[in-house]
Amino acid sequence: MRPLRIPGLRVLVPLAFLALAGCSVHFVSDYDEQIDNGLTQLNTDLAVFVTRMVNAAGTPAGTYTYKKDDAYPNKDFYAVQEGKLDTLIVRAQVHKALDQCPSTAIVQHAVASAVPGTDVARASAQIPKDDCSVALLQLVKGGIGDLKKFHEVQGNAGIPAVAKDPILVGGVGSLVRAAMTVEVAKKTGAKTGG
């Protein structure tokens, strides 16, 4: 049988499929102003809280269990922030573009190469099986959980000054900046910094 020869057909057929498919792809959830604003507010609240705790380190007011007027203001900070993050996670889930973030393999490879012998499975398990934006917000919530645990197990010492940078420059501060960078990139069309 002679092959059908129509000029441009090999190009036109796939393009027709793309046209029928709506002619655009969507790998990342859309920009959400409330997530952007929520993360900006979290960044401020976190910096203020950690600075206040560092200033009060070694005194009862700097401890996780500090009680004032029948309330636990330091403990409550974590509950409030985790609640707000839960709301942002729900918003991100509503917009989600994928069911899984393809970072798991990258993390396994990176951790195994950088720190041989590290519990790679534990590092990989930190990436929730969900859209990248959802996974990132869940990691931020996990970072707040790490800070809560740190504050709690420090007991009467509270949060010493030498912990400020590991918390705000690295640690949970880095997680919040990462999530903010992604939201800003969504808004501005994938451009970051520079």
Added chain:
Amino acid sequence: MALDATALVNTMISAGENLGADLWNSIETFAVPELQKIAVQIVAIEQNRDAFTPEGAKALLDMQLRATVGVIVAMTTLTLLAAQRAINEILAAVKGVVNQAVKFALIP
């Protein structure tokens, strides 16, 4: 007008050229500095170990590990975003060339 495959490919390549620049920009301005900051903090935790309880030092180190994972997830998201933008720009470029060639809105 006949559809010129070479011109079509050139249009697609030209539209996709921004992908590499966007990715490199993200790595250079976001991922590398953030990973460097985390590495410096891991060293600082070790150097100031006496200021923390053993459980406190472990919680701080866990936080750095989680932050590293977060930077990689953010980098993946930025990569997907750049790829999404490049592919959609390619499709938009193809749309113009094809619709002009066939003289009707084949691709809406």
